[in-house]
Amino acid sequence: xxxxxxxxxxxxxxxxxxxxxxxxxxxxxxxxxxxxxxxxxxxxxxxxxxxxxxxxxxxxxxxxxxxxxxxxxxxxxxxxxxxxxxxxxxxxxxxxxxxxxxxxxxxxxxxxxxxxxxxxxxxxxxxxxxxxxxxxxxxxxxxxxxxxxxxxxxxxxxxxxxxxxxxxxxxxxxxxxx
Numbered sequence: 001x002x003x004x005x006x007x008x009x010x011x012x013x014x015x016x017x018x019x020x021x022x023x024x025x026x027x028x029x030x031x032x033x034x035x036x037x038x039x040x041x042x043x044x045x046x047x048x049x050x051x052x053x054x055x056x057x058x059x060x061x062x063x064x065x066x067x068x069x070x071x072x073x074x075x076x077x078x079x080x081x082x083x084x085x086x087x088x089x090x091x092x093x094x095x096x097x098x099x100x101x102x103x104x105x106x107x108x109x110x111x112x113x114x115x116x117x118x119x120x121x122x123x124x125x126x127x128x129x130x131x132x133x134x135x136x137x138x139x140x141x142x143x144x145x146x147x148x149x150x151x152x153x154x155x156x157x158x159x160x161x162x163x164x165x166x167x168x169x170x171x172x173x174x175x176x177x178x
Contacts, residue, residue: 024111027082028167029119035089036104036171037124037146037153043072043102043175046091050076055089064090064105066154066170071095085110093175105170113167117155120169126153133159149173 035049050057055076065073073092080087088107095101108116117140120126126142129152133139139156151173158166 023115024083024108025113025116025119027080028087028106028108028111028113028116028169029123031080031087032106032120032169032171033123035106036169037151042104043074043091043093046089046104047074050074050078050089050091053078058088061088061090063168064088064107064170065092065094066103066105066172067092067094067096067101069094070103083108083111096172100175101172102175103170103172105168107166107168109166111165113157113165114161116167116169117157120153120155124153135159146171 035046049055055078058075058077060073061075064075070092071094073090075088075090077086077088085108087109088105090103090105092103092105093100094103121142124142124144124146126144129141129143131138131140136159137156138159139154142153142155144151144153151171154170154172156168
């Protein structure tokens with residue numbers, strides 16, 4: 001009887017714990033929020049996190065830089081607890097319209113990410129700024145205040161809802177330190 005009570009208590013605790021019921025979209029959004037939004041999309045901070053968390057460095061991946069040209073860019077792969085595939089993470093410094101900016105981008109693969117964007121909007125005060133589609137991919141740009149500053153967020157996903165097994169999210173913000 002005591003064993004049943006312990007198991008029932010553990011089951012109840014697990015059902016009330018977000019990691020037990022979180023899906024791919026929740027896990028991906030949490031990782032994006034912690035890595036790129038909450039503490040700013042700061043190139044130096046993301047690089048320090050990569051070192052501290054032992055992310056695996058890769059060659060620069062241009063798709064992880066949401067601006068046409070950059071001064072410096074770094075890319076990594078990392079395992080995220082709860083996701084089946086490694087994620088790609090990119091950080092870059094650039095000048096856009098005469099303003100020094102930093103960006104942070106994360107690409108998530110092989111998961112159920114159809115609700116990522118919807119949950120992003122529920123969780124933040126983001127306002128849609130623009131949208132592009134090439135028939136295969138849809139990209140939406142949002143403006144929000146996160147980490148105490150105004151940021152642009154670009155969310156890109158396959159145009160077909162049945163192909164929403166990947167999503168890429170980028171944060172772009174004015175550089176706070178040099």
